[in-house]
Amino acid sequence: MNAEIRQIVANHGRLPVDIDTLADGADLYQAGMTSHASVSVMLALEDAFDLEFPDRMLTRDAFESVAAIEAALTELRFGAVA
Amino acid sequence: MTTDGATRDNAFLTTIRQIADDVAGQHAEEVDQQARFPAESLAALRETKALSALVGEDLGGGGVSFPAIAQACFELGRRCGASAMVFAMHQIQVASIVRHLNCETPFFSDYLRGVAAEQRLIGSVTSEIGTGGDMGISVASVTPGSGGACTFEKQAPTVSYGEHADDLLTTLRRAPDAEPGDQVVVLTTRGQATLEPSGTWDTLGMRGTCSPGFTVCAAFDSEQVLPTPFARVSAETMVPVSHILWSHLWLGIATDAFDRARAFVRAAARRSPGTPPASAHKLSHVMSDLSLLRAEVGFALREFEEMSAEPGRERLSTMAGALRFNNLKIAASEQAPDVCRGALGVCGIMGFKNDTPFSMGRHLRDAMSASLMVANERIHATNASLLLIAKEV
Numbered sequence: 001m002n003a004e005i006r007q008i009v010a011n012h013g014r015l016p017v018d019i020d021t022l023a024d025g026a027d028l029y030q031a032g033m034t035s036h037a038s039v040s041v042m043l044a045l046e047d048a049f050d051l052e053f054p055d056r057m058l059t060r061d062a063f064e065s066v067a068a069i070e071a072a073l074t075e076l077r078f079g080a081v082a
Numbered sequence: 083m084t085t086d087g088a089t090r091d092n093a094f095l096t097t098i099r100q101i102a103d104d105v106a107g108q109h110a111e112e113v114d115q116q117a118r119f120p121a122e123s124l125a126a127l128r129e130t131k132a133l134s135a136l137v138g139e140d141l142g143g144g145g146v147s148f149p150a151i152a153q154a155c156f157e158l159g160r161r162c163g164a165s166a167m168v169f170a171m172h173q174i175q176v177a178s179i180v181r182h183l184n185c186e187t188p189f190f191s192d193y194l195r196g197v198a199a200e201q202r203l204i205g206s207v208t209s210e211i212g213t214g215g216d217m218g219i220s221v222a223s224v225t226p227g228s229g230g231a232c233t234f235e236k237q238a239p240t241v242s243y244g245e246h247a248d249d250l251l252t253t254l255r256r257a258p259d260a261e262p263g264d265q266v267v268v269l270t271t272r273g274q275a276t277l278e279p280s281g282t283w284d285t286l287g288m289r290g291t292c293s294p295g296f297t298v299c300a301a302f303d304s305e306q307v308l309p310t311p312f313a314r315v316s317a318e319t320m321v322p323v324s325h326i327l328w329s330h331l332w333l334g335i336a337t338d339a340f341d342r343a344r345a346f347v348r349a350a351a352r353r354s355p356g357t358p359p360a361s362a363h364k365l366s367h368v369m370s371d372l373s374l375l376r377a378e379v380g381f382a383l384r385e386f387e388e389m390s391a392e393p394g395r396e397r398l399s400t401m402a403g404a405l406r407f408n409n410l411k412i413a414a415s416e417q418a419p420d421v422c423r424g425a426l427g428v429c430g431i432m433g434f435k436n437d438t439p440f441s442m443g444r445h446l447r448d449a450m451s452a453s454l455m456v457a458n459e460r461i462h463a464t465n466a467s468l469l470l471i472a473k474e475v
Contacts (some may be wrong), residue, residue, distance in 0.1 A: 016261075029313065032261040035218060035467075042471045055473050058401040060313055 005069050008048060009033075012040040024067040029060070038063050045069065051076050091150035094135055098154040101126045107161035113290035114164070114444045117283060119246050120290045123158070123165035124203065132169070134198035136176050141191060142198035148177070148323075148390075152330045152383055159334020160341075163448035164290025166331035168203075171242045171291075174324050175204035175251045178267065181319045181390075182310040189305040193269060204269075205247025207298055208320075211237040215460050218316065219262035223255035230304040234268065240293045241277065248272045252298065253312055265312035268302060275300035287447030317399045322386050322407040324456075329379045329414035332452050336421035339445040340365075340372050343428035346440045361428045368424035375417040382410040401472040408461045415452030422446045 002024070010019040013028060014037040022031055033041070041063060046052055053062075053072070062072045106123040113120045127133055136151050137143020151173050158166035176197065179190050196202060212221045222236035234254050241250070249271045256264045281295035308315065343365055350359040385406060389397045397403045426433040426442040433442040469475065 030261060030264045032263070034263055035464075039467050039471050046471075052473065053471070055400050055402045056396065058472060059396065059399040060317065061399065 001070060001073060002066065004048060005045070005066050005073070008044045009041055009066065009069075012044045013037050014040075019066075022066070024070070025065050027064055028066075029064055035060075041069075045073065049073055049077070087145075087147060090145055091147050094132070094144060094146045094150055095153055095157065097130045098132065098157050101130065101132075102157045102161040102165075106158055106165040110162035110165070110444065113162060114448075115289075117285070117289035117292070119243060119292045120162060120165040120168060121246075123162060124168065124246075127169060128201035131198070131201060133172060133201045133203060134176075134194070136173055136180055137194045137198050138180070141194045143194065144198075149383060149387065151177075152326055155327045155330040156334040156337070159331030160338040161334075162290070163331065163335050163444070164288055166334060167288055167291050167328075168243050168246075170324075170327040170331055171206055172204055173327060174320060175206055177323045178251065178315050178319050179269070179308070182308060182315055184309070186309045189303075190269070190308065193271075200248075202248040202271075203243070203246065204249050204251055205244060206242045207236060207238045207250050207252035207296075209239050210253075211239055211295075213262075215457055217253065217456070218265070218313070220253055220255045220265050221262070223258045223260060224266065224268065224307060225258055226304070231301065232268075232304055232307070233299070233301045235297065235299045237280070237295075237297055239281070239295045241296045241298065242293045243291055244277055244279075244293060244296050246292060250275055250298065250300070252300070256311075263313070267308045267312050267315060268300075269306050269308070270300040270302045274302050286450060287444070288451040289447075314399070317404065318390075318395050321404070322398060325407045325411040325414075326379075326383055326386055328452065328455065329382065329410055329418075332414050332418035332449060333375055333379045335445050335449050336372055336375060336418040336425075339422040339425035339442055339449075340368055342433070342440045342442065342445075343368060343425035346429045346432060361430075364424070364428045368421060368428060371417060371424055372421050375414060375421060378410060378413050378417070382407065401468045402475055405465055405468050405472055405475050408465050411456065412458050412461055415455075415458060418452055419446060419449040422449045 006019050013033045016032040042053060057072055063069055105126045109120060109122050131144060135144035135146040139145035155166050155170045158169055183190055208217050210221055213219050222234050225233050236252060249269060252268050253265050254268055256266050276299050277296040279294055280297055283292050283294040347359055347361045347365045350361060389395060422442060422445045429440040429442060432438045432440045435441060436443050
């Protein structure tokens with residue numbers, strides 16, 4: 001899942017830096033992802049993983065890093081980890 | 083709300099209504115004609131400690147609720163749009179600090195004590211040349227020096243009541259190498275900032291807000307940077323609070339336009355009892371527009387209060403939350419001038435003239451500013467993007 005997320009962020013996040021230089025926890029917005037680009041990332045993630053993010057997850061924080069995206073996707077696919 | 087809270091709010095609003103009627107309304111025409119700062123209104127607001135109404139009592143403020151502040155914007159808007167806008171802009175800056183206080187912000191707690199004690203007026207330096215009107219990006223940055231000393235230089239196309247503000251809240255990139263969207267807010271006090279005028283303020287409406295462009299240079303300490311990132315301050319406070327307070331004052335302007343039109347129709351009806359004047363029908367149309375505006379403004383405030391009371395204020399940070407308050411802004415900013423235009427249609431030439439009790443010029447011109455304070459087309463562009471992914475709107 002991690003590699004797929006990274007590929008999607010690389011393709012749609014319009015980052016000024018190479019995604020491979022960023023750690024999983026690195027802040028994608030601080031790395032230069034704009035709000036508009038984040039919407040493209042969300043759309044691509046929904047398409048690739050065949051799911052829909054509910055409104056409560058559609059926040060800046062939920063997509064701020066590869067790790068945060070992975071947590072959101074895991075929660076959606078397998079239910080929240082207690 | 084507690085009884086104490088309700089009593090405080092009522093006392094505050096009684097005072098504000100008095101200031102609106104006896105001070106702001108008395109000087110509104112002159113403020114508008116001369117494009118001068120509504121100094122009398124601000125003196126009265128300071129005297130009654132209204133500038134710190136939203137600050138908690140523990141910090142020496144009035145402890146008034148946010149809905150009461152919104153109502154105050156409405157009351158002032160009915161009498162003087164410029165006074166109401168200055169009051170609203172100041173309260174937006176106060177709210178942006180008050181709602182993001184925590185144990186890491188001793189400077190800001192102390193600062194609010196100063197606002198309460200000295201009734202300091204805070205101006206806003208959020209817009210910037212080179213950003214295309216997008217408040218979510220900055221060109222200028224916090225530039226660190228030695229020992230926590232920092233500086234910035236920002237080219238602002240408008241600074242709210244620039245030379246009349248005591249202190250300034252400015253958005254900046256976090257550091258010289260930060261991305262445009264990696265923003266913080268900085269509070270600088272009088273004496274720390276110099277403002278070099280880069281334009282004039284001879285506008286169609288909201289003439290008394292005196293908000294020309296400036297090059298703002300400041301030297302300050304790193305503790306004056308609010309620790310909460312601007313993205314969060316913006317989503318949880320600055321954007322929704324701006325749209326709510328602005329829309330309340332636009333509703334105030336529209337309500338006074340309607341009141342003038344109603345007075346005109348009554349006078350006509352008294353002259354010819356028995357046959358309702360033709361203008362009464364037009365007035366009915368204006369009333370339905372006004373009631374739509376009032377409903378949207380009131381409902382948005384209630385939703386904001388609900389969302390603010392939730393743990394972590396999470397809904398305010400969602401796209402659906404952003405869409406909610408963007409829609410308020412677009413709807414209110416289009417509806418308010420429509421009401422004023424309708425009211426002008428009721429009064430005819432008596433509304434068109436600038437020196438009758440039914441004059442509508444100032445109302446119309448002030449209300450015309452609404453759609454370009456954060457341009458509606460920019461908000462539509464943001465909404466268009468959010469709509470691609472938000473589910474329930």
